[in-house]
Amino acid sequence: MKQIFIAGLISLSLATSAQAGLVLHDSGYEHFLRSNFQAFPIAVDSSGLIHVVTSTSTSADLRRVNLNNSVTTLNSSVGAIIGINADLEFGFGGDLFANAQGAIRRFSMPGGAGSNFVTGSMSHTGGLAYDPISGLLWVTYGVGNDTFIESYNSSGTMIDFFSYVGVGSPNGLTADSSGDLLLINYDENAGIRRIDTGTGTAQLLTDFSSSTLSPVNGIVTDNAGDxxxxxxxxxxxxxxxxxxTGSNLNLIASNPISGFNIAIGPSGDGSGTQSIYLTSPHVHEINELRPVAVPEPSSIVLLGVGGIALVAAGWRRKRQ
Structure with a gap:
């Protein structure tokens, strides 16, 4: 009885935490609270395993949330200041990368041992993106009101360098299915831009310059291009x-208490769909927004046939 009572308290605690934090606005998603400890940047591997860093301290943990929601500590001291708005990104055969203060930190997987991949002027509040088409890791950071984007090969050698004057406070970077980059910034000339990685040309998709946007904690794109x-x-x-195209803005979920860090990856139920994963550090939540399953047309037809058969059977019984 005591064990049942404790389990009930744990379940109640998780449900209460979910209600107090994330509020879902889009009926196309289901909300799953995957864990409830403090976490900042987040990444999801190809198996749907969640990876997070637990604080901005050099002694923060690198943890993995498994499919059954158990938690494994991979590294108990990440060895760098990985900020609240930093990015985690898998690349180069499955290693994990983080933009830290003055460096890109590399964690060799699956063990999680950390080392500096690149050191330089990059910031822990920019963004990282691995592009499997070019096989390059991209990083963005800001200096003053300007944005810079660099790319690196697996040896840590810089390949590309782009600069964007008057585009301030970059805070998110991701690669789309064509190998271009999507950049979001929230200060000077705020917006979402598509970056041609061949030329560095920036195309403004969504203009937030007349809106109040601050701060941004990340950007991702799904297989459909959204x-x-x-x-x-x-x-x-x-x-x-x-x-x-950067149009048709919709609110998916909100949190009046805390901002979010974001990642995208395979759903935790093994269905093959893509889920949105979020950390809410100020309310200690790790959330999964899983697309609601849409019944196959054949299932709908079968349900309809079954319903008609039941009605017909009832009508026959009534006549008898």
Whole structure:
């Protein structure tokens, strides 16, 4: 009885935490609270395993949340200041990378041992993106009101360098299915831009220069090309979606207490769909937004046939 009571308290605690934090606004998703400890940057591997860093201290943990929601500590001292708005990104055969203060930190997987991949002027508040098409790791950081993007090969050698004057506070970077980059910034000339990685040309998709956007904690894109980002937009802290052209802005989820860090990856149920994963550090939540399963047309037909058969059977019995 005592064990049942304790289990009930744990379940109640998780449910209460979910209600107090994330609020879901899009009926196309289901909300799953995957764990409830403090976490900042987040990444999801190809198996749907969640990876997070637990604080901004050099002695923070690198942890993995498994499919059964158990938690494994991979590294109990990440060895660098990995900020609240930093990115985690898998690349180069499955190693994990983080933009830290003055460096890109590399964690060799599956063990999680850490080392510096690149050192330089990059910031722990920019963004990282691995592009499997080019096989390059991209990083963005800001200096003053300008944004810089660099790419590196697996040896840590710089390949590309792009600069964008008057585009301030970059805070999210991701690669799309064509090998281009999506950049989001929240200060000078705020917006979402598609970066041609061959030329460095920036195309403005979504203009937030006349809106209040601050701060942004990340950007991702799904297999359909839709773009998701997190931030405080006109006073509403949440997760937002636009289509591949940067149009049709929608609020997916919000949290009045805490901002979000965001990742995208395989759903935790093994269905093969893509889920949105979020950390809410100030309320100690790790959330999964899983697309609601849509019944196959054949299932709908079978249900309809079954319903008609039941009605017909009832009508026959009534006549008898």
């Amino acid at each position: 773009i998701f980002f997190t931030g405080d937009l006109n006073g509403g802290t949440g997760v937002y979606r636009v289509d591949s």
